[in-house]
Amino acid sequence: MADEMNIKIKTYTPLWSGGVAKDCDRLHETSIVGSLRFWYEVICRGLGISVCDITSDDNRCMLDAEKYNEGIKKGKTVDDILDEQGICAVCRIFGCGGWKRRFQFRVVNAPLVTFSFVSLNQENKGWLGRIFNGNKAFFGDIGFDLCFYGRDSEFIKSQLLMVFSFIELFGGLGAKMQHGFGQIHLLEPACDERLIMNQMKQLLNKGAALSENSIEHDYSLSNLVTMDCDINKEGLKSFIEKNSSNKEGYIPCVFDLKYEANDKDGKFFGFRRWLKENKDWQESADVSQPKELDLLLGPSSQNVKDDEQRLAGRVFFSMPYKRADGQGYRLRVFAFAPPGLCVKDKHIDVKELADILKDYLEYIFGGNVNIVEKRYGSDLVKKVMGGE
Ligand SMILES: [Zn+2]
Numbered sequence: 001m002a003d004e005m006n007i008k009i010k011t012y013t014p015l016w017s018g019g020v021a022k023d024c025d026r027l028h029e030t031s032i033v034g035s036l037r038f039w040y041e042v043i044c045r046g047l048g049i050s051v052c053d054i055t056s057d058d059n060r061c062m063l064d065a066e067k068y069n070e071g072i073k074k075g076k077t078v079d080d081i082l083d084e085q086g087i088c089a090v091c092r093i094f095g096c097g098g099w100k101r102r103f104q105f106r107v108v109n110a111p112l113v114t115f116s117f118v119s120l121n122q123e124n125k126g127w128l129g130r131i132f133n134g135n136k137a138f139f140g141d142i143g144f145d146l147c148f149y150g151r152d153s154e155f156i157k158s159q160l161l162m163v164f165s166f167i168e169l170f171g172g173l174g175a176k177m178q179h180g181f182g183q184i185h186l187l188e189p190a191c192d193e194r195l196i197m198n199q200m201k202q203l204l205n206k207g208a209a210l211s212e213n214s215i216e217h218d219y220s221l222s223n224l225v226t227m228d229c230d231i232n233k234e235g236l237k238s239f240i241e242k243n244s245s246n247k248e249g250y251i252p253c254v255f256d257l258k259y260e261a262n263d264k265d266g267k268f269f270g271f272r273r274w275l276k277e278n279k280d281w282q283e284s285a286d287v288s289q290p291k292e293l294d295l296l297l298g299p300s301s302q303n304v305k306d307d308e309q310r311l312a313g314r315v316f317f318s319m320p321y322k323r324a325d326g327q328g329y330r331l332r333v334f335a336f337a338p339p340g341l342c343v344k345d346k347h348i349d350v351k352e353l354a355d356i357l358k359d360y361l362e363y364i365f366g367g368n369v370n371i372v373e374k375r376y377g378s379d380l381v382k383k384v385m386g387g388e
Contacts, residue, residue, distance in 0.1 A: 003148040005157050006108075007164060009173075012183040012330070013250045013319040014113060014137035016176040027110040027138050031175040033101070035182070036163050037094045038219070039171055043163070044089050046221020046381050047204055050211035052088045054096065061091040063098030078151060089208040093156050102156050108143030112136045117179075117252045118243045120269070121261035128255060137181065139248060155202065162199035165191045170226045170375060171334055172318065180254035180319035183332060200384040216339045218314065221377035225354040226334040228373040229361060235368030236320055236329055238263035249322035251329070257317045257364075258297070269364050271315065271357075272297050278363070279356070281343060292348075295338045314338055315357070331369075333357055350376065 015027065037054075044051050053059045063085055071081040082092060087099060095101035114136050117128045148157050167173050168191040172182030185191070215222050233240060239253040255261075260270030268274075275281040275293060283293035283300050290299065298313040314336045320329040335357060337350040348356070354374060361369050 003153045003157060005146045005148070005161070006188070007144045007146065007161075007186070008188040009142050009144070009164075010185045010187050011139050011142065012185060012321040013172075013252075014115060014139040014181055015110070015142070015174040015184075016137055016179070016181040027107045027142070029105045029107055032107070032144070032173065033094070033105050035167075035172075035174050035177075036160065037090065039163050039167055040094065040159070041090050042171075042219050042221050042224065042377075043166065043200065044203070044208070045214035045217045045219070046224070046377050047200060047384070048210045048212070048215050049089050049203070050209040051090050051214055051217075052096070054091070061085075061087045061096040061099070063087060063096065065098050068098070086209070089203065089206065093159060102148065102150065102152070103160065104147040104149075106145040106147075108145055110138040110142045111140035113139040113248060115248070115252060116244055117255065118239050119253065119256050119261060120238055120242070120263050121256055121259075124255045124259065124261065141187065155206075158195070158199050159203065161189065161192075162196050165193070165196050169193065169196070170224065170377065172316065172332075177316050178254075178313060180252060180317055183318045183321060197380070197384050200380070204384070218338055219336050222381055223337040223339065223350045224334065224377035225337070225350050225357075226332065226373075226375045226377075227354065227357060227361075227371055229331045229333070230323065230328055230370045230372055231320060231331055231365055232328040232368045235365040238265075239320075250319045251321070252319045254317045254319055258313075258315070267364075271317075271360055272300075274360050274363060275356075279343075292341060292343045295341055296335075296353075331361075333361070350378065 016031070041051050052061045054061075063082075067085065068081055071084070072078075087096065091099060093102050114134060116134065117124075117132055119125045119128060146157070146160060164186055168184060168186050171177070173184050174182040176182075214220060236251060236253075239251045239256070243251050243253070256269045258271050260268060260273035262268050272293065275296075276283065281293045282291040284291040285300075287294075287299045294300065296314055316334050318332040320331045323330050335350075335353055337348065337353040341348045341353075354376075358371060361371070
């Protein structure tokens with residue numbers, strides 16, 4: 001019998017649909033499911049669970065239907081057959097060649113807004129306008145109906161609920177998180193940190209294959225840090241003045257926070273520029289020989305042609321959004337420390353990266369910023385492993 005789950009979220013910053021840029025009028029389930037898969041991979045890797053690379057030809061899971069049917073005839077369990085064929089923990093839920101996704105996913109109600117990015121930088125404005133201006137995104141209260149069938153549906157349901165809670169605490173939902181989309185709050189059921197830990201334990205108890213490589217992957221829970229900051233209006237005033245989406249309560253100014261811009265008082269924004277000028281980080285003109293800046297923030301914009309490459313970084317700034325108490329704005333910054341990140345022969349781990357991000361935020365916002373929460377994925381892993 002099918003088992004259902006209804007989830008209701010409130011968006012703090014819009015959701016990008018993942019559709020073709022100018023033709024985005026329906027919230028595509030695939031972009032949401034893709035995002036859930038991304039975070040589930042991150043969680044699995046942090047726990048040391050082996051995860052395939054679904055985008056590669058030689059390292060992705062593939063179920064051999066003939067062998068599967070043979071196994072069933074011989075009376076083997078589905079789990080044993082999946083084990084034999086090396087189907088990873090992620091593909092078991094999200095599907096792979098020969099194996100269907102274990103749940104159906106439907107977007108129930110997704111209100112649209114039109115928005116434009118805000119930038120104090122003429123160059124940013126140019127390409128942002130070409131790609132995004134006049135685009136629609138989804139903003140408001142949105143419902144998702146999930147339907148589970150077959151064996152293990154109780155486990156799969158709880159695992160997906162864990163992913164939604166995890167996203168509220170650590171990340172973002174949907175496509176183009178690197179543009180600041182996808183900050184959400186779970187209305188129903190509410191976000192539950194206890195459930196995250198319990199479900200991580202459940203996942204480990206499933207006895208999935210383990211791999212050391214997982215932990216050291218570029219996108220692993222063990223190298224993730226998430227910081228939530230409060231910024232008062234003074235700190236964001238240059239953007240607020242120019243923001244046509246401000247009535248919605250969010251400020252799409254991520255590009256200036258991440259790359260560079262000057263406000264009219266001559267003050268500059270931009271993590272990339274700050275690392276270059278104030279911390280002496282190097283970048284490379286050759287995309288195939290990345291230096292520390294390229295590793296952390298993607299290749300420099302002069303060297304890349306497309307939007308995806310431009311934004312293939314490891315640091316994510318949300319759009320600042322108005323706090324419920326109306327007293328200012330909330331900004332989330334989350335980042336995955338690249339395992340091989342070295343600056344002047346010194347390895348930069350996730351804690352050092354968090355300190356660098358904090359320095360930057362204090363540099364651009366001064367006394368107007370207050371970091372209210374700092375979460376390390378590794379602390380969560382420790383708690384789960386420690387059996388707390
Ligand atoms: Zn797989």
